[in-house]
Amino acid sequence: MVGMRATLLYGAGDVRVENVPDPVLKLPTDALVRVSAACVCGSDLWPYAGMPAGRPPARMGHEFVGVVEDVGSEVRTLGKGDLVIAPWIISDGTCVFCLEGRQNACERFSMWDLEAEEGGQAEAVRVPFADGTLVKVPAGVDAALIPSLLTLSDVFGTGHHAAVAGGVAPGSTVAVIGDGAVGLLAVLSAARLGAERIVLMGRHRARTDLGREFGATHVVSERGAEGVAAVRAILGGHGAPVVVEAVGTRAAYDQAVGVVRAGGTISRVGVPQYEEAPIGIDSLFLRNVRLVGGAAPTRAYIEELLPGILDGTLAPGRVFDVATGLDGVPDGYRDMAARTALKVLITP
Amino acid sequence: MVGMRATLLYGAGDVRVENVPDPVLKLPTDALVRVSAACVCGSDLWPYAGMPAGRPPARMGHEFVGVVEDVGSEVRTLGKGDLVIAPWIISDGTCVFCLEGRQNACERFSMWDLEAEEGGQAEAVRVPFADGTLVKVPAGVDAALIPSLLTLSDVFGTGHHAAVAGGVAPGSTVAVIGDGAVGLLAVLSAARLGAERIVLMGRHRARTDLGREFGATHVVSERGAEGVAAVRAILGGHGAPVVVEAVGTRAAYDQAVGVVRAGGTISRVGVPQYEEAPIGIDSLFLRNVRLVGGAAPTRAYIEELLPGILDGTLAPGRVFDVATGLDGVPDGYRDMAARTALKVLITP
Structure with a gap:
């Protein structure tokens, strides 16, 4: 040959x-x-x-x-x-x-x-x-x-997995962290499954614009504590019942912990670039935050x-x-x- | 007065x-x-x-x-x-x-x-x-x-919370880590919700005997890698679809990660005596293990x-x-x- x-x-x-x-x-x-x-x-x-x-x-x-x-x-x-x-x-x-x-x-x-x-x-x-x-x-x-x-x-199957694992259903409120292809397709997937409010966290305008076309109802470009505050302000203060983490960095995980509502779900599909992370009393346990998702x-x-x-x-x-x-x-x-x-x- | x-x-x-x-x-x-x-x-x-x-x-x-x-x-x-x-x-x-x-x-x-x-x-x-x-x-x-x-x-409400959060339903297979009051009442709760196989991990005979009366079908007294192997042997090698972690130590969390089946759920109710723990590719992510539960x-x-x-x-x-x-x-x-x-x- x-x-x-x-x-x-x-x-x-x-x-x-x-x-x-x-x-x-x-x-x-x-x-x-x-x-x-x-x-x-x-x-x-x-x-x-x-x-x-x-x-x-x-x-x-x-x-x-x-x-x-x-x-x-x-x-x-x-x-x-x-x-x-x-x-x-x-x-x-x-x-x-x-x-x-x-x-x-x-x-x-x-x-x-x-x-x-x-x-x-x-x-x-x-x-x-x-x-x-x-x-x-x-x-x-x-x-x-x-x-x-x-x-x-x-990437589409992974975005869909994030939404399914997170329990997205008609009427859901979802925050999606990350405006890469997986994050954008998690937006599309959440919208397809009937989510009503989809907050996309990302700061590349061309990408978040596509995210809006895919179904994002809000875009938050801030990160860290400011990003958490912005999402909470949009959602009435209590945070997002479902958070899709579509990046994989520790910072994105921390963002998810900050954005999620008590009793809510963090659905991870970004490949974790960390092994250990906070899951104790203050991060997940007291608030009964669920951590789900994974390799799709x-x-x-x-x-x-x-x-x-x-x-x-x-x-x-x-x-x-x-x-x-x-x-x-x-x-x-x-x-x-x-x-x-x-x-x-x-x-x- | x-x-x-x-x-x-x-x-x-x-x-x-x-x-x-x-x-x-x-x-x-x-x-x-x-x-x-x-x-x-x-x-x-x-x-x-x-x-x-x-x-x-x-x-x-x-x-x-x-x-x-x-x-x-x-x-x-x-x-x-x-x-x-x-x-x-x-x-x-x-x-x-x-x-x-x-x-x-x-x-x-x-x-x-x-x-x-x-x-x-x-x-x-x-x-x-x-x-x-x-x-x-x-x-x-x-x-x-x-x-x-x-x-x-x-303790009963906490055991029940562990079972409910873990998704226990008629026919479920559950492993319960810990033979304290919460672990034993998680056994009772899982049995009440219809679990068919309940493996209790504990090594205090009087307690595990009570656990059997509450509904445990198997008792594993080994810990660590031996305990994981024993539970997997009982359950046909793939691990437990639902694991209740009713202790709160890092060792108990690691045990839960070892015992849980791919796609299964770790339901934590033991108050975590750690803040960070492994949740990355090898522990939870690749296998899509869910981490749920918390303060009841x-x-x-x-x-x-x-x-x-x-x-x-x-x-x-x-x-x-x-x-x-x-x-x-x-x-x-x-x-x-x-x-x-x-x-x-x-x-x-």
């Missing part, structure tokens, strides 16, 4: 697109997928900011949509030519947790980021447990929908969220504000880290 | 029963209550173990049942001679949170432990916000039920739990294994701290 182009992270701030060997089927449960579209994730920015020195380069990309090129002998549900969505979690589809829709706890759990030789920011990928991992899209889909389909890999089993939500994309009522793909080929990926990382790009779409 | 006897904590390990002035009505919303029965709480043992030096002596006791002696001019629902249960929280009964049954977030929240001149381990008490705080028991109750009624002040609004549960006590189907008062007059209170603290007494009933 002639090889292909793929994205590798060599160290903090050092992303390169290089020639690598073509992927090949290794196990009978594998599929080979030619990538139609991929993207850079907010969570890619954590290793991009601080990858420890001395590690071998890592293949990047855990969100992609593509076309099946070949399948192993045990793959039952997919065939050559199928358009598929690849969730950010590799899951076997058969264990007790997968059957419950908890792919995040799959007994054979893996992630693209843990697969040394695979990654979605590339021309093609070998997909383990193809029946369990991939979801087939109905044939004949308009190519213009691909960006929105791509959000089902991770996005595969479990595709069936529910796909129809709205196919019929055009949902356009989560609007979070992509930059599109590039593979050669533009290093610039894409740089621009997302600098917050000048919201989310970068890659068409290899 | 001639004064009365009351319990004071002077410092770590130093509890005394002394003569103090009789309580008097101070505000028109106050009631005066003659204490029929009070008790020592597991949470009293935290200041008993480690009260900082240099503090003025503290009046003790936040669980009591008594008879109303006098009421202020604005008290509407109570009168002289009423038998009342005093929850551990003083609450106004009129704020938005009280109306929701969240007395733990009452806008005028107080606790007996915060009232410098009041405490239930005494002959009499001034009760602030009497209409909001106290719950009247129907006239003519058998005196033999008083120990069980007393558990509605705190026990007043809100009395209406639901009282009938079972009155008709004899529930006997939570069995957690009292020692009874004493006021003079025996210092020994009661010592014996509870030494774990030779489970819970000490005081009849002044």
